[in-house]
């Protein structure tokens with residue numbers, strides 16, 4: 001079980017649900033990509049999954065955020081990790097990092113995410129958060145995340161899965177989305193997500 005430092009039972013507004021962080025951890029440990037770029041780290045809740053995985057198999061970790069918070073720096077130190085940090089907008093980091101996998105949870109606005117999707121054209125597996133927020137909760141400024149989802153759903157090279165179930169005490173209806181050109185078992189992923197408790 002992954003321990004996420006500072007995580008409480010109420011999901012902080014900006015952060016992924018515990019269940020979805022666990023899903024990233026499970027995906028990384030199961031499929032062991034060579035490299036991953038995480039866009040949008042904030043205090044490092046989702047980054048915990050990446051750094052913990054990187055201790056268990058060789059994983060080239062790239063972290064991108066326009067602000068590197070003290071909490072994220074502390075997390076990196078706690079893991080004694082040495083990720084490549086890109087303190088810049090995602091659109092600058094994606095070509096530099098050039099990773100097999102990407103986790104997209106940065107600026108959710110359409111202009112940014114449209115460009116991210118173009119730049120991620122060679123990325124084999126894309127994980128994204130908040131892909132159902134505009135529909136489920138009507139949040140303004142999140143239309144980019146839904147654009148990302150529709151883009152991959154329309155691209156015949158990718159198989160897609162989204163968990164956006166409403167669960168009491170969680171905020172999973174915001175949407176956790178995976179698009180992959182690799183041999184990932186998305187049915188097992190769905191089972192794994194549904195089995196976890198926060």
Ligand SMILES: C[S@@+](CC[C@H](N)C(=O)[O-])C[C@H]1O[C@@H](n2cnc3c(N)ncnc32)[C@H](O)[C@@H]1O
Pocket residue numbers: 014015016039040041042043044045046047064065066067088089090091105106107112
């Ligand atoms: C929703 S928070 C990420 C939460 C994190 N994934 C978690 O689950 O704990 C969004 C983050 O994206 C960052 N961000 C906003 N615009 C960005 C951009 N254009 N490029 C990279 N990061 C960006 C913000 O600074 C913020 O830390």
